[in-house]
Amino acid sequence: MTASEPTLAGADRRSPVLSIENLTVELAGEHGHVRVLDDVNFEIGARETLGLVGESGSGKTITALSVMGLLPKSARIPSGSIEMEGEQIVGCPLSDLQRLRGSRMAMVFQEPMTSLNPAFTVGDQIGETVRRHRGASRRAARARAVEMLDLVGIPNAARRVRSYPHEFSGGMRQRVMMAIALACEPALLIADEPTTALDVTIQAQLLDLLRDLQDQLDLALLFITHDLGVVADICDRVMVMYAGQVIEGADAETLFEHPEHPYTEGLLRAMPHIETRSGELFSIPGSPPAPLDRPPGCAFNPRCGYAEPTCTADAPPLRSIEPNHTTRCLLAEKLRLQGVQE
Amino acid sequence: MTSHLETAHDSATPESGETPEVPRTPWSRFRRRFRTQRVGLISLGYLIFVVGIAVLAPLLATDSPNAQDLRAVLASPSGEHWLGTDDVGRDVFSRLLYASRTSLLAALLAVAVALGLGLVPGLVAGYARGRIDGIVMRIADALMAFPPLILAVALVGVLGPGLTNAMIAVGIVFSPRFLRILRGAAMSIREETYIEAARGLGCSSVSIIGRHVLPNVLSPLIVQISFAAGTAMLAEASLSFLGLGVQPPDASWGAMLGRSYRFYDRAPWVVLFPGIAIALTVLAFNLLGDALRDSLGREER
Amino acid sequence: MTRLVVRRLLSLIPLLLIVTFLTFSLILLVPGDPAVTLAGDNATPEQIDATRERLGLNDPMLVQYGKWVGDVLTGDLGTSLYRNEQVSETIIDRLPVTLSLTFLALVVALVVAIPAGLIAGTRAGRASDKVATVAASVGVATPSFLLALILLLFFAIWNPWLPATGYVALEDSPWEWFRHLVLPAITLGTAAAAEMTRQLRSSLVDVLKQDYIRTAWSKGLASRVVVGKHALKNAAAPMLTVAGLQVTVLLGGSIIVEQIFGLPGLGQLVISAVNSRDLPMIQGVVVASVIIAVLANLVVDLLYGYLNPKVRAQ
Numbered sequence A: 001m002t003a004s005e006p007t008l009a010g011a012d013r014r015s016p017v018l019s020i021e022n023l024t025v026e027l028a029g030e031h032g033h034v035r036v037l038d039d040v041n042f043e044i045g046a047r048e049t050l051g052l053v054g055e056s057g058s059g060k061t062i063t064a065l066s067v068m069g070l071l072p073k074s075a076r077i078p079s080g081s082i083e084m085e086g087e088q089i090v091g092c093p094l095s096d097l098q099r100l101r102g103s104r105m106a107m108v109f110q111e112p113m114t115s116l117n118p119a120f121t122v123g124d125q126i127g128e129t130v131r132r133h134r135g136a137s138r139r140a141a142r143a144r145a146v147e148m149l150d151l152v153g154i155p156n157a158a159r160r161v162r163s164y165p166h167e168f169s170g171g172m173r174q175r176v177m178m179a180i181a182l183a184c185e186p187a188l189l190i191a192d193e194p195t196t197a198l199d200v201t202i203q204a205q206l207l208d209l210l211r212d213l214q215d216q217l218d219l220a221l222l223f224i225t226h227d228l229g230v231v232a233d234i235c236d237r238v239m240v241m242y243a244g245q246v247i248e249g250a251d252a253e254t255l256f257e258h259p260e261h262p263y264t265e266g267l268l269r270a271m272p273h274i275e276t277r278s279g280e281l282f283s284i285p286g287s288p289p290a291p292l293d294r295p296p297g298c299a300f301n302p303r304c305g306y307a308e309p310t311c312t313a314d315a316p317p318l319r320s321i322e323p324n325h326t327t328r329c330l331l332a333e334k335l336r337l338q339g340v341q342e
Numbered sequence B: 001m002t003s004h005l006e007t008a009h010d011s012a013t014p015e016s017g018e019t020p021e022v023p024r025t026p027w028s029r030f031r032r033r034f035r036t037q038r039v040g041l042i043s044l045g046y047l048i049f050v051v052g053i054a055v056l057a058p059l060l061a062t063d064s065p066n067a068q069d070l071r072a073v074l075a076s077p078s079g080e081h082w083l084g085t086d087d088v089g090r091d092v093f094s095r096l097l098y099a100s101r102t103s104l105l106a107a108l109l110a111v112a113v114a115l116g117l118g119l120v121p122g123l124v125a126g127y128a129r130g131r132i133d134g135i136v137m138r139i140a141d142a143l144m145a146f147p148p149l150i151l152a153v154a155l156v157g158v159l160g161p162g163l164t165n166a167m168i169a170v171g172i173v174f175s176p177r178f179l180r181i182l183r184g185a186a187m188s189i190r191e192e193t194y195i196e197a198a199r200g201l202g203c204s205s206v207s208i209i210g211r212h213v214l215p216n217v218l219s220p221l222i223v224q225i226s227f228a229a230g231t232a233m234l235a236e237a238s239l240s241f242l243g244l245g246v247q248p249p250d251a252s253w254g255a256m257l258g259r260s261y262r263f264y265d266r267a268p269w270v271v272l273f274p275g276i277a278i279a280l281t282v283l284a285f286n287l288l289g290d291a292l293r294d295s296l297g298r299e300e301r
Numbered sequence C: 001m002t003r004l005v006v007r008r009l010l011s012l013i014p015l016l017l018i019v020t021f022l023t024f025s026l027i028l029l030v031p032g033d034p035a036v037t038l039a040g041d042n043a044t045p046e047q048i049d050a051t052r053e054r055l056g057l058n059d060p061m062l063v064q065y066g067k068w069v070g071d072v073l074t075g076d077l078g079t080s081l082y083r084n085e086q087v088s089e090t091i092i093d094r095l096p097v098t099l100s101l102t103f104l105a106l107v108v109a110l111v112v113a114i115p116a117g118l119i120a121g122t123r124a125g126r127a128s129d130k131v132a133t134v135a136a137s138v139g140v141a142t143p144s145f146l147l148a149l150i151l152l153l154f155f156a157i158w159n160p161w162l163p164a165t166g167y168v169a170l171e172d173s174p175w176e177w178f179r180h181l182v183l184p185a186i187t188l189g190t191a192a193a194a195e196m197t198r199q200l201r202s203s204l205v206d207v208l209k210q211d212y213i214r215t216a217w218s219k220g221l222a223s224r225v226v227v228g229k230h231a232l233k234n235a236a237a238p239m240l241t242v243a244g245l246q247v248t249v250l251l252g253g254s255i256i257v258e259q260i261f262g263l264p265g266l267g268q269l270v271i272s273a274v275n276s277r278d279l280p281m282i283q284g285v286v287v288a289s290v291i292i293a294v295l296a297n298l299v300v301d302l303l304y305g306y307l308n309p310k311v312r313a314q
Helices: A060-068 A094-100 A122-134 A138-151 A170-182 A200-217 A228-234 A252-257 A262-269 B002-016 B026-035 B038-060 B092-128 B130-145 B148-159 B163-199 B205-241 B253-263 B269-296 C002-029 C034-039 C045-055 C061-073 C087-122 C127-141 C144-157 C174-207 C211-218 C223-261 C266-275 C279-307 C309-313
Strands: A018-029 A032-044 A049-053 A075-084 A105-108 A188-192 A220-225 A237-242 A245-251 A319-322 A325-327
Touching: A018 A060, A032 A049, A032 A060, A032 A075, A032 A220, A032 A245, A049 A060, A049 A228, A060 A075, A060 A105, A060 A188, A060 A220, A105 A170, A122 A138, A122 A170, A138 A170, A170 A200, A170 C211, A200 A228, A220 A228, A228 A252, A237 A252, A237 A262, A245 A252, A245 A262, B026 B038, B026 B269, B038 B092, B038 B269, B092 B130, B092 B163, B092 B205, B092 B253, B092 B269, B130 B163, B130 C002, B130 C279, B148 B163, B148 B205, B148 C002, B148 C223, B148 C266, B148 C279, B163 B205, B205 B253, B205 B269, B205 C144, B205 C223, B253 B269, B253 C144, B269 C127, B269 C144, C002 C061, C002 C279, C034 C045, C087 C127, C087 C174, C087 C223, C087 C266, C087 C279, C127 C174, C144 C174, C144 C223, C174 C223, C211 C223, C223 C266, C223 C279, C266 C279, C279 C309
Parallel strands: A049 A220, A049 A237, A105 A188, A188 A220
Antiparallel strands: A018 A032, A018 A075, A237 A245, A245 A325, A319 A325
């Protein structure tokens, strides 16, 4: 942790479940390596939920995949550290990763329709993890699978354990994914847009379930989404990402009420229930820069309504503007940004 | 994640200095893509070389292909007989050159028969749909259910041995492949004319077929012809090997091999060289087919 | 599952009807008067009449077919025109040879194709993948007689480790049966191995990009389980389809291999029948081989149901 890049304070400072420092990720492109994640720092403690928010391509998923050690082969981590319960993940052997995945850290993906293997029963896919990490017998694994299906709220668990993924709806499949992820009671669950592909009522049910499970299992939850509405529902703290960088971080309430970065303000204004007077949805003009042609200075400056000449000069660092509130905006003190009042 | 990769790629293109590639016609797109297929180009070059050999055989041959030299039976390769001689003292090199004519013609004939047999039923089935389509496809499926070489041998058995009959038999065996492609073509022609009629646009169905349907049919057809030519050459070699194809004294590569096979332990070259000629040529047809498929296919992402 | 089996069996009936009809129609392709042609060059008018009578050529076409199919259904394929033998009995005599050869060739193909396809598919683009891809292309293109020649020279002539020709029945000596079939099975199975390697490679490359493979990795499964269980079961389905087609091709290819290695199977039988224009024998072998091929593909279909639960449920 460096002075200029303060880490957001965790709820349980003494033993964070996951701790990321100065994480940078590069992808091999046609013209050498391209930086897609730039100096990310955060910690998550047990029973805590950290939201990672941003448009697609902002680096949220890269962050999650780095933790799981699932980055594509073309990716490399030139610097930074990821500690899972004190164990270093960056550069560790595959066997260590395979021991941690599924047992201490687990992940639920965005696409419930394609994330389950169509050729095996859901019971097999849940039990497999238990057998792998706890050396459980076939019978014990099956029993655990039934228990987990029950826990995630799938009716008739004892019978459904023998069903194949194609016999479940999208929402039910996402519950199965959670059952798989949580079967070995991991300390950390990463949920990458787990509800994006589902309709709104199912989404709400799943978020309720996730909250319940977090309480029951003392989970540290890293929740990735582009939807600030969902963030308000479930997260304790939020980090907003833009073009591979964290541009603002605060606890959820503060961030919503007093955003300190114009991009966050834009995201808040773009939320469906905050309509402009004309009744049209607000959207931030332009689109995020490609990793290769990042503008000089603040990455957001070409789209920012408040940009001043200084914004195109040096890249602004992430700094504390208040205790437990960080921003990358140079003008944060000057601007009076609009938040949301619940 | 994927979006990252794509953005990285897309944003790189304008900087790379290449002219933006907007193919004007399917043909120019094909040429642009085929040029990058090194293996395909080599295969095509090799096939042109073989055709050249076949055409120029009389000029290139060191000997008459049927001249027997009983003093030099099963002679090993030497300065006089570059690839040795066979069991009646004929020059293997010269026979190999002449046999390339038969082998290539046989493959051509079989593909033509297969295409011809598949053409009308395929187009009719695809255009008429319904019951006729059902019957034609059932028959095509039934033909594909036969072990191909057994069916070919049986057909030659009843027609009588000989190169033409053998290639008709191979053509019959292969016809369902072309039938399927042409049926698909006819179905899309139907769709296109239907759409055109419904919209009442000015273009004639001839121009629709010429501009949209034909290129889409030709691509799979050309690819299939290349593969089928290779397989047909193997089939011809097999039938001639069994003595059911070309009849003496004419020879194809397969016939040379079949006749001399019983001497393989004493004179492996009489079998080896025609065998290698077949393998290389079939390989070239297959690799060319792969390259054509990759260059003719729709743009993939 | 039972319902699937029954449905597939029922769907075979029209196929078998067409297949038998096509086989029967071979007689229509005989040039000239079939009785004259088939009775041979020096046949007397009495012999020609006898041939006509035996083939039932005096009846109308459909009646002939009806009779023939009826006989086929009861296992009667007629009598040979030249040998005083029941066609069906001769075929049953020869069948074990061809089935042994085809079966072992399929085993060879699978034993080669599964590891080769796995290696190539999991290392797409790397050297081992390129070697496997090139080897597969060469394997498909190599005529079986060329391959047989090379194998014979190395393993039977220059090093007399294996017999070059002949067949020993499985019930007489399993070891000798195996020894006699090793080279023929490798010869016959190589092209199938190449074809299946290509198929497995390409479907594996495809499957490994799927989301559920990422899920499998995220569960902490060992690479061996992710590839060998999660990817392979999904990639095996398309390969299985190819394997079914390959059984058909192998039955055809066995003609050449039986000829080269002196194996007294259906292939040799059909060649001698063709050389003597023994039509009932030709038709018998064709029907027998197509039925074997169709049954093999039925088995493949059912295995496909095992690999793909969606198909099973339908």
